[in-house]
């Protein structure tokens with residue numbers, strides 16, 4: 353019942369402001385509520401998600417809030433996730449269908465509840481920009497996410513070394529100028545028997561990886577302006593697949 357009320361109020365908030373972010377995570381069948389502007393069932397402390405006080409996007413890629421939104425305060429909980437598990441992120445009623453979708457991680461270097469991501473070396477475990485093989489109009493990853501019940505499922509690389517991590521889901525809206533960044537972070541305790549860590553070539557800082565002048569953030573990449581022949585290069589390092 354609480355969940356229903358929460359979802360309904362969030363839906364309303366989303367439709368009014370046309371913004372938002374990830375509102376829940378499901379890891380191997382277990383669902384963890386996120387925050388948004390409403391507390392999750394059980395209260396604001398009962399979440400694995402770092403706080404985001406407003407539904408608004410980050411518009412400055414140099415902002416420290418690019419890492420984990422604003423204020424991005426640590427969560428009290430972390431979700432245990434076995435390396436190789438699938439994590440499904442669910443967004444609120446998502447209005448922005450023009451832009452890439454990325455999932456990043458970084459080591460918490462200790463307990464995630466006391467870790468600041470300032471200066472952290474992030475790595476990608478997923479990215480998608482313009483989908484290939486679409487006919488006529490290009491199709492952005494964010495449109496696919498909307499069509500897929502506003503959700504995205506990504507596998508945590510099976511070889512990833514156990515430890516405490518942040519996982520950061522990010523949509524970028526290219527239909528507005530300047531581009532809008534919607535990052536949300538959640539805290540994970542990864543367990544398993546892996547021993548791998550991404551090397552330097554897969555790493556980037558957030559902020560740091562993106563620049564206002566990057567062609568990847570040009571307004572011309574709105575949904576109507578792209579075709580199946582448009583070449584879109586997702587900014588940042590390549591995805592680390594666990595090898």
Ligand SMILES: [Cu+2]
Pocket residue numbers: 369370371372447448
């Ligand atoms: Cu919006």
